[in-house]
Amino acid sequence: MLATLTLTLALAVPSPVSSETRYDPRIPTLKEVVGHGLGEEITSPDHIGAYLKALAAAAPDRARVVEYARSEEGRPLHVLVLGSPERLARLEEVMKGLRALADPRGLSPADADRLVREMPAVVWLVNGVHGNEISSPDAALALAHHLLAAQGDAGADLVRRETIVLIDPLQNPDGRARFLATNRLGRGASPDPEPASAEHDEGWPGGRSNHYLFDMNRDWFAQTQPETRGRLRLFLDWYPHVAVDLHEMGGDSTYFFAPPAKPLNPHITRAQQEWHESFGRAIASRFDIAGEPYFVREVFDAFYPGYGETWPLTHGTIGMTFEQASARGLVFRREDDTELTFLDGIHNHFRASLATVETAAAGREKLLRDFLEFRRSAVAEGESGAVRQYVLVPGADAARLARLADLLVGQGIELRVAAGKLEAGARTFPAGSIVVPLAQPAGRLVRNLLDPRISMDESFLKEQERRRKKRLPDEIYDVTAWNLPLVFDLECVGTGVLAGETRPFVPVAAGGEPPLAPAKVAWLLPWGSGTTAAAVEAVEAGLKVRVAEAGSKLGGRAFPAGTAIVRVAENPETARETLGRIARRHHVEAVAVDSGYVEEGVSLGSGRVRLLKKPRVLLAWDRPTSSLSAGWARWVLERRYGQAVTAVRVSSLGRVDLARYDVLVLPSGDYNEALGRGAVKRLRDWVEAGGTLVALGEASRWLTREKVSLLATTTELRDGRPETEPSEEKEGAEKPPAKDKDAKPEPFDLEKAIQPERERPDAVPGALLRVVLDPEHWLSAGTDGEVHAIVESRRVFTPLKLDEGTNVGVYAKKDEVVGSGLVWDDARERLAQKAFLMHQPTGEGHVIAFAEDPNHRGYAEATELLFLNAVLLGPAY
Ligand SMILES: [Zn+2]
Secondary structure, eight states: OHHHHHHHHHHHSOOSSOTTOEEOTTSOOHHHHHSSOTTTSOOOHHHHHHHHHHHHHHOTTTEEEEEEEEOTTSOEEEEEEEOOHHHHHTHHHHHHHHHHHTOOTTOOHHHHHHHHHHSOEEEEEEEOSSTTOOHHHHHHHHHHHHHHHEESOHHHHHHHHHEEEEEEOOSOHHHHHHHHHHHHHHOOSSOOOOTTSTTTOOOSSOSSSOTTOOOGGGOTTTOOSHHHHHHHHHHHHHOOSEEEEEEEEOTTOOEEESSOEEEEOTTOOHHHHHHHHHHHHHHHHHHHHHTOOOEESSSOEEOOTTSTTHHHHHTTOEEEEEEEEOOSSSEEEOTTSOEEEHHHHHHHHHHHHHHHHHHHHHTHHHHHHHHHHHHHHHHHHHHHSSOOEEEEOOOSOHHHHHHHHHHHHTTTOOOEEESSOEEETTEEEOTTOEEEESSSTTHHHHHHHHSSOOOOOHHHHHHHHHHHHTTOOOOOOSOSOOOHHHHHTOOEEEESSOBSOEEEOOOOOTTOSOOOOOOSSEEEEOOSHHHHHHHHHHHHTTOOOEEESSOEEETTEEEOTTOEEEESTTSOTTHHHHHHHHHHHTTOOOEEESOOOOSEEOOTTSTTEEEOOOOOEEEEESTTBOHHHHHHHHHIIIIISOOOOEEEEGGGGGGSOGGGOSEEEEOSBOOTTTSOHHHHHHHHHHHHTTOEEEEETHHHHHHTSTTTOSSSOOBBOTTSOBOOOGGGSOTTTTOOOOOOTTSOOOOOOHHHHTSOSSOOOOOOOSEEEEEEEOTTSGGGTTSOSEEEEEEOSSOOBOOOOTTTOEEEEEEOOGGGOEEESOOOHHHHHHHTTOEEEEEEEETTEEEEEESSOTTGGGTOHHHHHHHHHHHHHGGGO
């Protein structure tokens, strides 16, 4: 790469690399290993891995490749560890020191000083999380070569002396492989710069997401994907001081780096913001010398803690986002007729990455001291506020608490568990309650995930109201609420002094508990997230599982509606063992009963106890579904609950024999053009013959259209009128009121005159809204009658009339509807008591419609249960 790198960097732009710099020929270039030079081709995931290994083999004392995860499609995820030979020779010891620096409790001032003096600054460069954002992985390879091979380069020497650089060239190998396949297939004799050409135009679902179509730059605290989980483990092994997430944006843009845009997450400290300035200025000076345009602060915010930038910030790391204009291929023609090449993008990311590692190296000691101080002040803050800890109270669904606890532990949060009863003032908490102390180095992450509200800058909010009035889009880049206890529907209580004994929390290993008690008649499993997963697996294993439509009392114990029943008489002798194994795996209680004689309610042999079928589920796939919604639904069914799914492209729905399926899930999307009258009729016939149609978000809105009419309601306009298309309006339906002839003409009111005639409401920017459920309806089985749903749309559904169906979930009243996040005042009014979950019996079947996506990012536990109820219980009723 000696020739390639110096030549290309020097030719295309003034080089960020000194003209004195020479490259050690013993370190292989990209071309020597994979056959193409930097920027000549978009390097494939396989070739990226091969090149990292070749680099490590050429410099084993200074470079090490670690595989930290495998993608869903089986591709390895690597990190290249670069450091001085002295440090790599005793790497375990260095990593221990780094972890000690991350936990200031019990660290003496002398030890702290020693660590700050001796430890390297750790800079973690995470690239290519979006698979179609192609330049950062190749820039990462160039940087790795530069740091290993550069000679006579003072910057590289400084970095080697003061830092350990962790280069993760590719966070999303499956998405990149998908992009490469379409790009290569779309390419003709030579790369075409035309933006509309097939090589730039990806089609559904595009390479941005991973295999299950998740946006992994929203997955950091949710940890739903194997790539994310591996990355978090890696973070917790190292506690890096700087973490950069490198992206691409639209091809007509330039380059973006720190400081981030408003709103800032309120737990980002002053010192972190100062580092954003320092890094920003250092990168800017490199870009200024090169004459490369850039911008800061304008677009990409650091509010949502699930970003690759913000999650590390909550741990004290200096997290940053870089964005390069994307050539989305090898070359791209911009609007101004200039050409942007793939290599241009590589140069910019290389330039910004190099400035970052050099700035970190030059400021090593301050960086480490500030990191230590962040972790120390997080502990101190937790010791001083009114709330000293959160207590997560075990509810009816033990599986859900176990899942949340694992999620918190998985991101470096310390938990304790109540050994006996705990007391805080008049409130008592049972044994098994989970205590999350705020006084811990990860205290600011705890507050991000468990504080009921995360505040947004007042002046920013005012500005958004001003913009809304002018119909300018708001500047909120992502959701405004994510509170985990609300999305898990678990009680979480912030307390001051807490009396009682706690011990450190240790996740329960599956299979460690005693076997299932023998039963003469049946085992009863109260419904919930855990039981749902257990029921799917039990049915799959050949057991007969029934569900009770209403509650009962048996042996002095109440069993709520939805309780799953495994009868001894109708199951094989091995049922006890099979069910025991399954119940343990899913953290659910299976109560053995020796008599079917109930004291109250539904008998075990009642006609209101339904046999759970093994549903054959069809998931609509491809255009026009939202790829996120389709991906979330598939992941939630298959990976979270073990329910098999057949994904069928919408374009093939017309020729599939629907009778082969019990359930059809329509992910969010507008099916207006994709499904014509014939397809709609087939759909209706199928529902009437007993099918369960489950529509999510925008698909539910489509169901209300006049020519579809599968859902007997409508969405509403801003002023509350029904949203029917103008062409469908009945003639004379909206005559203006007759004018009083004698009245004086009103003075012209500009404000009033410019209000649009028919306008949809503004979108709710991702808030948690309280939904009140109908406890008598089977769709709300396993809930306590109330959940919080993530609302991120402009859809407002008028509730169904009594003769059409049931509004199983409606948003709470105006004053109680907001659980967390930003909801405009008028939206609060508009959404109050409108429909969230609708059930419309149709012939022998069901139409079940969700106003929003219940599977949001795969972590909306409580609403996901409602979705599973629709899929599993629909066919049973
Ligand atoms: Zn991106």
